[in-house]
Amino acid sequence: MNSLQRKWLICRTVAEVTYKEWSAYRTHSMVSIIVGPVYFMVQYFIWTAVYGDHASLGGISLPQMIRYFGATALIGYLVMDFADWNLSMLVRTGKFLTFHLRPIHHRSFALFQKIGHRSLGFLFEFSPCLLIFIFIFGVDMRPASFPWMLLSVLLTFLMIFYVNYMIGLTSFWLVQSAGIRSAFMLVSGIFSGALIPLDFFPHWLQVIQFFLPFQYMAYLPAMVFTGHYSLGGVELSIEQAVGIQAAALLVTFGLNELVRRLAMKQFTAVGA
Template sequence: MNSLKHHLRVCQAVADVTYKEWSAYRTHSMVSIIVGPVYFMVQMFIWTAVYGDHTTLGGIDLPRMIRYFGATALIGYLTMDFADWNLSMLVRTGKFLTFHLRPVHHRSFALFQKVGHRLLGFLFEFLPCLLIFIFLFGVDMRPASFLWTSISVMLAFLMVFYVNYTIGLTSFWLVQSDGIRGAFMLVSGIFSGALIPLDFFPHWLQVAQFFLPFQYMAYMPAMVFTGQYSLGGIQLPIEHIVGIQALAVLVTYGFNELIRRLAMKQFTAVGA
């Protein structure tokens, strides 16, 4: 019990230090106040033109589509992650050795580092853009269920972290994982639903998304936000969908733990 309390105090300290460190560069976060709304405005123009005289497309009406893209943009601010890049840099330079010798292993450190970083993002990216979406664009950004949306976003937060950390672990074999990171970012951008709702993909690809990590990062929490979920002809209550998302996070964590243990056997502190 004392060990758990100590571990939590250490993690809280990491989050606090990360928040204070990045707050010195908060103007960098403020760039999102421009980029996010501009991207959202472009999406509004594109989808308004695409719909034309159509009432619905892919079973989604235009107001819901606009809310969906507003949700994906805001969720992206809360789940953004750099664990893969950071871990790759530590392995490449040999600095991972200093974390390997600490009582708290690097994955826990990185997770709470992300917590501190995203707390800053919540204040300087999420909240300003939320207000812009509501008052400038007139979009209804009230979630269908605040409770289920909050849970789904937290699960997406963990899913993004564990997937990215797994990508970063490939550095223990490849040293330089930029190629894998770049390829994954491209695939994730397409299949997470951030660029286009997954409802517009072929049926077989929609079904395949249940066995891939991508939809759990953006599409699923965005659909929970709108209050309606459908994919591959499957329609389930929101609470069931969040349960599936939680299961997916547990499976991803288990896979990450397996890869982490294998990676530790590869570690040789090259470059230290």
């Protein structure tokens, strides 16, 4: 068995086990069937009131805004991640030692876990909410380009994982990374575009977003979904936007690998 086949077998096995494990708690995932549409409905009423008689705001029409928030909600179900919390727990309890001694390092294991977990999310969160958005709210949830949308979501999936894993790696220095995790979630919620499109931010702040990971977690894939991307006065084609997203992912992976190697030098199996 070659290396590629071996990794595929490990990936499939870990993903399947994670899927089955979380299936026992699928009612937890199904809560999102209520939470997601309620959040979307709140956004719908808020933005309908904000637009009033205006045809567009910030160059975005009301139907486009509704589709944008529908896209961010659905994409969020596909890319949700808990790698930072899980890694912090393993380091704090000393259980990371068991992974450190395995032939596959924990980062790959955590990624395979996420694949299994989000496969369950696709069935019990994404799919039902997609049907609700289409048939109850009457929102057009057809992406401008399905292939580019699929690629962008995949890149977002990996971007969020590597960023969160880096946050989890701070546990090797701090033991408890809950503070950093909470702060990052707050900042990310604001600057990722999940709460408000980045078009409404000051120009200088929009420009800075090109060099931060936040827009690649929600805003960019949502704009790829709508078929139009612009930020900081720069308009890009969907292909160019996804290209920038891929470049940002490569940089993030490089930083992740650097931090991971430094973290391994700090590993002391505290709590074991």
